[in-house]
Structures are given as C-alpha cells and as structure tokens.
Amino acid sequence: MTKPQIWVSAFLVLFILLFIIGRITKEKETERIFSNQINNTTSQQNTTELTAEQLVKNFGCVNCHGTDLAGTNLGPSLKKLSEYWSKKSLIAYLRNPTNYMNEERFKEYKEKYPSQIMPGYGEKNIKDLGKIAEYLLRL
Ligand code: HEC
Numbered sequence: 258m259t260k261p262q263i264w265v266s267a268f269l270v271l272f273i274l275l276f277i278i279g280r281i282t283k284e285k286e287t288e289r290i291f292s293n294q295i296n297n298t299t300s301q302q303n304t305t306e307l308t309a310e311q312l313v314k315n316f317g318c319v320n321c322h323g324t325d326l327a328g329t330n331l332g333p334s335l336k337k338l339s340e341y342w343s344k345k346s347l348i349a350y351l352r353n354p355t356n357y358m359n360e361e362r363f364k365e366y367k368e369k370y371p372s373q374i375m376p377g378y379g380e381k382n383i384k385d386l387g388k389i390a391e392y393l394l395r396l
Contacts, residue, residue: 305384309392312385321373326396331373333366339394347390352379 258266313319313326321332328334338347341362350357354375357363378386 305382307385309388312389313392316378316381316385316389318389321375326393330370332370332375335393336396338396342390342394344387344390344394347393348383348386351377351381351386351390353377 307315318335319326321329322335323329323332326335342350354377358367
C-alpha cells in the first residue's frame with residue numbers, strides 16, 4: 258500500500274468505529290428513556306390503584322383528622338362534609354385550602370386549631386383527590 262492509501266483506510270476504520278460506538282450509546286439512551294416512561298406510568302397506576310382509605314392514610318390526613326376522620330386536637334372532623342361541599346368544590350379546596358380561609362367556619366377552625374393549618378395537596382394526582390373527595394362526601 259502507498260502512504261495515501263494507508264491514510265485513507267485508517268480514516269475509514271476510524272469512521273466505522275465511531276459510527277458503531279454512536280449507535281450503541283444511542284440505543285442505551287432510548288432504552289433508558291423508554292424504561293423511565295414505563296416506570297412513571299406504573300408509579301402513577303400504583304397510587305390510582307389505592308383505595309380512598311389508603312390514600313387518606315398515605316397522604317397523612319389521618320395524622321390531623323384522626324384515624325376515623327372524626328377529628329383530633331390538630332384538625333376538625335371530616336364527617337358530614339356533604340353539607341358544605343360538592344365533589345368539585347372539595348377537590349378545589351384540597352388543592353388550595355387557603356382560598357377558603359375567609360368563610361365563617363374556617364375562622365372558627367383557626368381559633369380552635371391555632372397551631373395547625375390544612376396543607377394544600379395541589380401537587381397530588383387529581384384522580385386521587387377525586388377519589389378522596391367522593392369518599393369524604395360519603396362519610
Ligand atoms: C397538618 C394537619 C392536617 C393535615 C395533614 C390535613 N389536614 Fe385537613 N385540616 C386541618 C385543619 C387545621 C383544618 C381546619 C382549617 C384550617 O385551619 O386550615 C382542616 C380542614 C380540612 C377540611 C375542611 C373541613 C370542613 O369543615 O369543610 C377538609 C375537607 C380536610 N381538612 C381534608 C383533609 C384531607 C383529605 C387531608 C389529606 C389529604 C387533610 N385534610 C390533611 C389539618 C390538616
């Protein structure tokens with residue numbers, strides 16, 4: 258082989274090598290993205306498979322409202338909520354409780370539970386909140 262021929266073949270080999278390496282890393286990347294997506298959907302399914310009772314425990318509602326949701330010294334009873342809420346308004350409340358602080362009932366709560374405030378659950382899956390709302394309205 259002449260000198261230029263050696264150069265050309267060296268470049269060719271290098272090019273083919275780079276091409277193969279590129280393909281392998283790309284496959285790994287798509288594999289990673291794909292399995293991430295699968296994991297995401299399964300973790301969402303996991304919470305949606307939980308019953309409302311389990312969600313209320315998982316989200317810590319029972320810590321303040323009591324295991325039977327009849328109220329503790331940290332939060333009011335959640336029985337008979339259907340007197341005040343529809344499913345839609347209750348979901349909106351759970352997502353952003355501070356919007357409702359001015360109602361008469363909530364002013365009383367503020368005096369009764371001065372050290373506690375109802376946390377917002379705006380970052381939770383809306384379907385889970387819907388399930389909880391339905392459950393609470395049936396209590
Ligand atoms: C840190 C304690 C705490 C946690 C945790 C908590 N709450 Fe509350 N909740 C309160 C307090 C205190 C109030 C009374 C309003 C206020 O002071 O913010 C309240 C009020 C409420 C009300 C309004 C009651 C009414 O008379 O209309 C509902 C409904 C409610 N909580 C549901 C829930 C649900 C569902 C969860 C879980 C997803 C939850 N809370 C978690 C403390 C808590």
